[in-house]
Structures are given as structure tokens and as C-alpha cells.
Amino acid sequence: MTCDEAEILLQALIDGELDAGHARDVENHVEGCPHCAAMLKDYREMSKAMADDGVRYTAPPALRARIEAALPQPRQLQSRRAVLRGFAMGSAVSALAATGLVAIVLRHDDMERIQSEVVSAHLRSLQAGHLTDVISTDQHTVKPWFNGRLDVSPPVIDLTAQGFTLIGGRLDYVDARAIGAVVYRRRQHVINLFVSQTASTEHRPARIETIQGFNIRHWSDRGLNYWAVSDLAKDELADFGERFESSMRSGTAG
Structure with a gap:
């Protein structure tokens, strides 16, 4: 395993998201690589610090309002539904709907x-x-x-x-x-x-x-x-x- 590969998986290792084989590969690499070992230590200290209630930040109401304002408005959502209804009028999609299949339309x-x-x-x-x-x-x-x-x-x-x-x-x-x-x-x-x-x-x-x-x-x-x-x-x-x-x-x- 190279350092580039290990660096990608270090966070997943800390969070317990790797299977036994990948976890063992990363741990074996870290044992023989001072650079990745130091990075793993830093990540663990960072995770521990972030888990402390004292460093958590609660977003103010004004920020929530700004985020909601940036989200698609009802008219835009309605427009998307209209597009999907238009697809449904086509014979191919109608056949899919008749058999209970769902088509994924990606924008x-x-x-x-x-x-x-x-x-x-x-x-x-x-x-x-x-x-x-x-x-x-x-x-x-x-x-x-x-x-x-x-x-x-x-x-x-x-x-x-x-x-x-x-x-x-x-x-x-x-x-x-x-x-x-x-x-x-x-x-x-x-x-x-x-x-x-x-x-x-x-x-x-x-x-x-x-x-x-x-x-x-x-x-x-x-x-x-x-x-x-x-x-x-x-x-x-x-x-x-x-x-x-x-x-x-x-x-x-x-």
C-alpha cells in the first residue's frame, strides 16, 4: 500500500468504516511509515477534540434563513414536477409506469x-x-x-x-x-x-x-x-x- 492510498483510508479507519482486510493493510502500512503514522495521530487528536461539546458550534437563525433562501423555491420544484409529468406522457415511460418501474431522470x-x-x-x-x-x-x-x-x-x-x-x-x-x-x-x-x-x-x-x-x-x-x-x-x-x-x-x- 502506498502513502497516497493509505491517506485516503485513514479517516475511514478512525471511523471504523473499513473491513478487516483493508483495516489490516492500513495498519501494517502505518507501522512502517512515520509520515502516515504522524498523520493518523493528528487525525485521532482532531476527532477527539471535535467530539468535545465545548468546540461545537450552533448556527445562528440568520444563517439558517440564508441557507433556506438559497434552496429551490416551490415554483422551481413545481417546474421539475411538470418536467417529470411531461416524460410520463411518453409511451415508453407510460409503459414503465404501467409495470411499476421507476425511471431515474438525472439533471x-x-x-x-x-x-x-x-x-x-x-x-x-x-x-x-x-x-x-x-x-x-x-x-x-x-x-x-x-x-x-x-x-x-x-x-x-x-x-x-x-x-x-x-x-x-x-x-x-x-x-x-x-x-x-x-x-x-x-x-x-x-x-x-x-x-x-x-x-x-x-x-x-x-x-x-x-x-x-x-x-x-x-x-x-x-x-x-x-x-x-x-x-x-x-x-x-x-x-x-x-x-x-x-x-x-x-x-x-x-
């Missing part, structure tokens, strides 16, 4: 919030016992497990031969909706592939961004949104996404 100004929630879901998964609901390296075991638990079951692809080991799947929640997460591992790095339904069937090319020290590769295809999240380097995460998309095009998905 550009929602993207940053959604990606932050995806990173939070990734961090939650690193807690002990939270990574998988079904453990299997067999795509034909993981794929059927989602059936009946989600309206649209995410595609599951075995990329073990390409260096990305399928280890299972689970249900998670993003934007207050149930979402499927297919879990892979690259060496000691976890990759969560979150999959949700979208109203659009057009293909949107992949983009990679970094949020809170984690890389996110996001793309859309065939009515599904994909977010691959990991602390892997961007080039390796891009390689994972390209191999996944290539397998989807060749029809090898489970």
Missing part, C-alpha cells in the same frame, strides 16, 4: 449530488460485512440473485480472466432508491459497479472524475446508468469499464 445539476452519494455508498460497503449480500465468482449465481429484488436486474460479467475478479453483489441505495451493486476486486482494490435504470436509451460515453479521493467512471447505455467506483488508478478503472462495455457489446453478460 446536470443533480450529477454532483448523485456521484457524492455513490461515493458514500462505496465507503459504506467497505465496512465489515457490508460489501456483499451474495458472495460468488459465478455470474450465473450473482445475476439471478437480483431477480425479484430490483425492477431491473443489473448485467453481471465475469472479468476474472481480464484481471478483475467478480466477488458478488448487493443491494444499495442511491438517491433514495434501491440500486444494484456488482462487486469486483483488482488485487486489494474493491470496485463497486452501481447500476440503475434511466429514462434514456441513448449511449453516453464514459467520463472519469475524482471525488473524495475515489475515481468514478460513469456511462450510460441501453437504458442503464453505470458508476464504477474505486481507489484504483484512473487508467486501471478505465480499463475495467472498457472491458465491461466490450463484453456487453459481445453479448457475454449474465
